Amino acid sequence: MKSLDQIVALAKRRGFVYQASEIYGGLNGVYDFGHLGVLLKQNIRSAWRQSILTTQSNILFLEGSLLGPHALWEASGHTQNFSDPMIDCTNCKRRFRADDIDIKKACPVCGKAAWTDIRQFQLMFKTNVGAVSDKSSVAYLRPETAQSIFVNFKNMMSTNRVKLPFGIAQIGKAFRNEITPKQFLFRMREFEQMELEWFCKPDQADRFFKLWVESRHAFYTHIGVNPSNIKLRPHDTKELAHYSSRTTDIEYEFPFGYKELEGIADRGDFDLKQHSTHSGKDLSVYDDETKSSYIPHVIECSVGVDRLFLTLLCDAYTQDTIGGEERTMLKFSPRMAPIKAAFLPLTKKLSEQTIALYNDIAQQGFMVEFDESGSIGKRYRRQDEIGTPVCFTYDFESLEDNAVTVRSRDTAQQERIGIDRVSSYLHDLLT
Ligand code: GAP
Numbered sequence: 001m002k003s004l005d006q007i008v009a010l011a012k013r014r015g016f017v018y019q020a021s022e023i024y025g026g027l028n029g030v031y032d033f034g035h036l037g038v039l040l041k042q043n044i045r046s047a048w049r050q051s052i053l054t055t056q057s058n059i060l061f062l063e064g065s066l067l068g069p070h071a072l073w074e075a076s077g078h079t080q081n082f083s084d085p086m087i088d089c090t091n092c093k094r095r096f097r098a099d100d101i102d103i104k105k106a107c108p109v110c111g112k113a114a115w116t117d118i119r120q121f122q123l124m125f126k127t128n129v130g131a132v133s134d135k136s137s138v139a140y141l142r143p144e145t146a147q148s149i150f151v152n153f154k155n156m157m158s159t160n161r162v163k164l165p166f167g168i169a170q171i172g173k174a175f176r177n178e179i180t181p182k183q184f185l186f187r188m189r190e191f192e193q194m195e196l197e198w199f200c201k202p203d204q205a206d207r208f209f210k211l212w213v214e215s216r217h218a219f220y221t222h223i224g225v226n227p228s229n230i231k232l233r234p235h236d237t238k239e240l241a242h243y244s245s246r247t248t249d250i251e252y253e254f255p256f257g258y259k260e261l262e263g264i265a266d267r268g269d270f271d272l273k274q275h276s277t278h279s280g281k282d283l284s285v286y287d288d289e290t291k292s293s294y295i296p297h298v299i300e301c302s303v304g305v306d307r308l309f310l311t312l313l314c315d316a317y318t319q320d321t322i323g324g325e326e327r328t329m330l331k332f333s334p335r336m337a338p339i340k341a342a343f344l345p346l347t348k349k350l351s352e353q354t355i356a357l358y359n360d361i362a363q364q365g366f367m368v369e370f371d372e373s374g375s376i377g378k379r380y381r382r383q384d385e386i387g388t389p390v391c392f393t394y395d396f397e398s399l400e401d402n403a404v405t406v407r408s409r410d411t412a413q414q415e416r417i418g419i420d421r422v423s424s425y426l427h428d429l430l431t
Pocket of ligand 1: 191308
């Protein structure tokens with residue numbers, strides 16, 4: 001049984017993730033990503049990009065600003081609706097999300113039942129832009145990337161000369177002042193989203209909603225997540241966000257239970273209509289067939305890079321016994337693994353030849369490592385723990401037969417291949 005604590009410890013020990021500003025006591029709900037974390041994130045982003053483009057090719061990419069004026073967030077409904085119910089314990093002064101705990105019972109921290117009333121807590125980070133701090137300079141850090149797509153809808157459509165249906169996709173940071181950030185990367189205050197807004201005619205929305213749910217569901221198996229840990233959960237009408245007429249969540253079974261990994265929502269014409277009304281700019285589209293204008297409907301697919309990062313860590317975390325010795329490994333699919341292969345000389349006497357092979361493979365664009373320190377067994381364990389699918393060991397025989405031993409992470413089985421086959425071996429592994 002794997003616990004979140006074990007996964008957090010490995011992520012820190014091996015330099016995937018660090019607490020932000022750790023030497024100053026840390027900033028709650030904010031994290032920094034180390035070398036392996038950066039590589040894993042890059043693989044997540046590129047797998048997502050590739051997946052949406054293989055579902056529908058007519059997708060444009062946008063990188064919107066992080067700050068948005070008050071007017072934008074009023075139009076989107078966030079200033080009025082984007083809040084969580086908050087409650088305090090007057091005894092121990094702890095603060096909770098009221099929907100996270102049972103307020104009919106005593107405080108889970110101090111055991112006293114001394115609750116304040118429930119208040120709504122605005123989740124957006126507010127700031128002022130420019131030297132003057134007044135009502136007109138109020139701006140917010142975006143709590144979702146989607147709005148910059150909606151406000152750029154007309155710009156994107158006209159400058160790229162596309163026709164409906166088409167999509168606009170964006171990967172970027174979002175910020176939410178969560179009352180209780182928790183469960184590591186699951187609920188953060190600064191995080192990254194991958195969002196696709198798919199614009200279509202109103203009568204096409206049903207078909208595209210189903211298509212995107214199916215495609216997004218299949219994506220997770222495709223990147224190696226165990227399908228038995230994934231399920232679809234359509235929302236009840238009562239829990240729908242203010243902009244959505246229907247939503248299906250893709251849930252993953254984290255060590256703390258089934259929780260949302262991605263949401264697919266039918267946002268109808270809510271956002272474009274709101275921005276049309278509030279900005280006074282016409283965001284409708286002219287239909288040559290019917291000779292009339294209409295506001296497109298939107299199907300949204302939204303997933304957090306960090307939440308998917310945590311999903312991959314949880315899903316890949318495996319403990320087993322090899323040759324009577326316990327080991328921990330991350331069983332990433334080769335495509336998602338941060339490091340694709342390690343090159344290990346059997347002894348330091350063989351380092352020169354191994355480095356030459358390592359350099360040759362690295363220069364071909366493979367993300368690989370060279371490691372000469374410690375016993376060969378320890379070096380294998382180190383690579384297992386960061387999820388490297390294969391290790392190539394250069395030994396004294398290699399000097400004679402021009403071959404290396406390939407050792408598989410998952411089975412610990414070894415085979416011998418010619419050095420001239422290493423590149424194609426890796427290529428096959430990744431495709
Ligand atoms: N534009 C729609 C939207 O933002 P959401 O369900 O609030 O919808 C979408 O967020 C996705 O963003 C979630 O499914 C999750 O993967 C990620 N996400 C949301 N809040 C997060 C947080 N506080 N920390 C990490 N990821 C978060």
